[in-house]
Amino acid sequence: MLIYLDANIVQYCADESKFIFGETDRSSTTDPKLQKELVALRRLVELEQLGDWDFAAPCHLLDELNAGTPTESQRDTYQLLHEAWHDSVWVGDHSPTEERVAEIEESLSEVGLKHAADRRHLAEALALAASWFLTNDGEVLMRTKGLLSVFKDMTHREG
Numbered sequence: 001m002l003i004y005l006d007a008n009i010v011q012y013c014a015d016e017s018k019f020i021f022g023e024t025d026r027s028s029t030t031d032p033k034l035q036k037e038l039v040a041l042r043r044l045v046e047l048e049q050l051g052d053w054d055f056a057a058p059c060h061l062l063d064e065l066n067a068g069t070p071t072e073s074q075r076d077t078y079q080l081l082h083e084a085w086h087d088s089v090w091v092g093d094h095s096p097t098e099e100r101v102a103e104i105e106e107s108l109s110e111v112g113l114k115h116a117a118d119r120r121h122l123a124e125a126l127a128l129a130a131s132w133f134l135t136n137d138g139e140v141l142m143r144t145k146g147l148l149s150v151f152k153d154m155t156h157r158e159g
Contacts, residue, residue: 002090003044004056004125006135007064007117013041014070014077020045037136057085058124064117096127111143 012034013020019027020042027038047053057078065078085091105123113119118140125133135141 001053002130003132004130009134014074017077054088057081060120101127
């Protein structure tokens, strides 16, 4: 099973890795929404131990994450994500071509996402046939609501 974490999820939670991985019982945030998301990610990590899950980290996601000035903790988390991705079965045989990602990204223009990075991440997740695309981006959630069957059709086309 492949899980694609939106850049915002990875960024906001990278500094909370000790909480997410169960090394501490308290997160440093006081934001109730972020606290819920951190608890959910912690549960995902716990569940991952029962299954065979991989977390996607294609080049465009890592480039976006490393843009700007990430903290040391964030850089460490991004590096772990990068290493896990390259050790997974998804790199190589399952990697979609750039043309396939671009084709899906172009078809997403009808969804009306304002940010090119959002379209790119969603297109990569679809091209990889990710089982899950996790985001807390309100625009992505609002604009893609009800489109699951369309997305399933995109991932089953030959490309």
